[in-house]
Every structure is written in structure tokens, then in C-alpha cells.
Amino acid sequence: MTSIKQFQVTFDCAEPERVARFWCQVLGYVVPSPPEGFATWDDFDQSLPPERQGSAFACVDPSGVGPRLLFLRVPEGKVVKNRVHLDVRVGTGLVGAERLAALEAECARLVELGAVRVRLLTADDYNESCLVMQDVEGNEFCLD
Template identity: 90%
Template sequence: MGPRLYFQRVPEGKVVKNRVHLDVRVGTGLVGEERLAVLEAECARLVALGAVRVRLLPADDENESCIVMQDVEGNEFCLD
């Protein structure tokens, strides 16, 4: 099976730029350091292709870590 897209509706509007935000699932089923290692490896691969790493959102009580990135046109997406 190839990549799947998930579009999440939110009640608030975005004040600037893209209204569609993609979460690219690369660490499904993984947690902690193992998950972070997979996210970092995919981040490095995408950076080599021209993407930009914006920031790491660390895990909290409700969510696992994810990495916010931008594609070559500046569109934000998350490695999740």
C-alpha cells in the first residue's frame, strides 16, 4: 500500500498561507526513541531532496513527537 493522505478539518481559519496541512505518517506504531529515529531518517532523506526542517515538536502527554517541515515551495507539512 502506498502513502495515504488524511485531511483534518479544524474550526479555526489559518491567517496566513496554506489552509491544507499534510501529516506524512512514517512512524506508525512506533514510540519513543525508535519513532524519533525513523522520523529523523526520513527528515534527512527529504532535506537531501530540497525540503527544509522547521522544528521538532517533542512528545507530550497526548501526542508523540513530530517534525515540522516545508517543501521546496514553502508549504508546511509534518512527519508524524
């Protein structure tokens, strides 16, 4: 029998710390402690060669259950729709107007953090409603 593998989700972005801190607020994640020997992440960052400074940032689930999120600076900007995205589960078990209210409330909170509402996908015969959004750098995600 194959063992379950741990994984992290990696985002390519222009400003790793900004995007990481956004997702910390969305998911209730935290910034991990800096490496041993450094009081802060800024201290660690300053120890790197200039071209590597600000090139990566991470956040983790404080309960240890969810995957680590890693944000890496890349030179190119986002140009097409994501092939993989996160579904932020805020309406699980809810249907109809109650589900829409939960999605809208979370959408309003995330817009205040810098997210952009893209469109509401209304319920059909197979799926409940969800809200498509973009994070602070335009990466799509859904409120589900």
C-alpha cells in the first residue's frame, strides 16, 4: 500500500510576501518562524544575495493539517487563466439563499483585503453556487 504524501501548493507571483500575507488572512494561516539564527524574516532576507532578497515567502496552517503555501517570485506576469486553483470552502453544507449569503459575506471580507470578485456561478442541477474571485495578483480562486 502506498503511503499518503505531504504536499505544498506553490504560487508563482511578483510579490511573494504580499501574496502570502493575503492568503494568511484568507485561510487563517500564519507565517512560520524564521530560520534558526534569525530574529525575523527581514533579517534572514537581508542575509541573502541582493538578487535573492524577497524571492520567496511561505505560510502554514497553524493546526498542521492543511498544506504549506509557498510563494515564489517569477519574472513573467500572469497572462492566462489558472489551470489549478484553490476552492475556499465557506458554504459547505449550505444550500440556496443561506449558501449565497455565506459566499457574499466572505466575498465582502476578501474584497476588503484586496481580492476581486469575478462572477457568481449559480446553482444548477449538479452543482451548488460558488463565487469566482482573484487574489491580489490576479490568481483565480473560488469561494465554494
